Amino acid sequence: MASDPVVHRFEEIIRHNQTKDCWLIINGKVYDVTPFMDDHPGGDEVLLSSTGKDATNDFEDVGHSQDAKEMMNKYYIGEIDPSTIPAKRVYQPAKQAAYNPDKTSEFVIKILQFLVPLLILGLAVTIRYYTKTE
Numbered sequence: 001m002a003s004d005p006v007v008h009r010f011e012e013i014i015r016h017n018q019t020k021d022c023w024l025i026i027n028g029k030v031y032d033v034t035p036f037m038d039d040h041p042g043g044d045e046v047l048l049s050s051t052g053k054d055a056t057n058d059f060e061d062v063g064h065s066q067d068a069k070e071m072m073n074k075y076y077i078g079e080i081d082p083s084t085i086p087a088k089r090v091y092q093p094a095k096q097a098a099y100n101p102d103k104t105s106e107f108v109i110k111i112l113q114f115l116v117p118l119l120i121l122g123l124a125v126t127i128r129y130y131t132k133t134e
Helices: 042-050 056-062 066-076 106-133
Strands: 021-026 029-032 078-080
Touching: 021 042, 021 056, 029 066, 066 078
Parallel strands: none
Antiparallel strands: 021 029, 029 078
16 A cells, blocks of 8 residues: 655745755646756756746646656656645845945945055155155
8 A cells, every 4th residue: 555645834845945955846746856067968057947837838848758757757756736826926126235326336426435545645645745845
């Protein structure tokens, strides 16, 4: 008698998103592809880009061979609890630097804050040198 598959929550699965710990969701099943990362013909970046989401479309769009589909069996670790999958991912825009109305780069400002005192000091030393020698 076969045992019931382990059921994983989406929140648990998305934490496995690194080269040394990579899980994928394909057709409602969960696969730990960590041992396959170095051997994947498309490279580990392809697998990593499919973490944190349902990777079914990514997998099917490539047109994997029947052998590749059978190979998945050895990486199978359970099913996903469908009730834990978010209905819609919330878009979070990248954090932006504060608005700078004069468009002056903060880097340029820092350079000027460093260079201007040096220039003034150099000018003062030069003036002092020439006023003493005359």
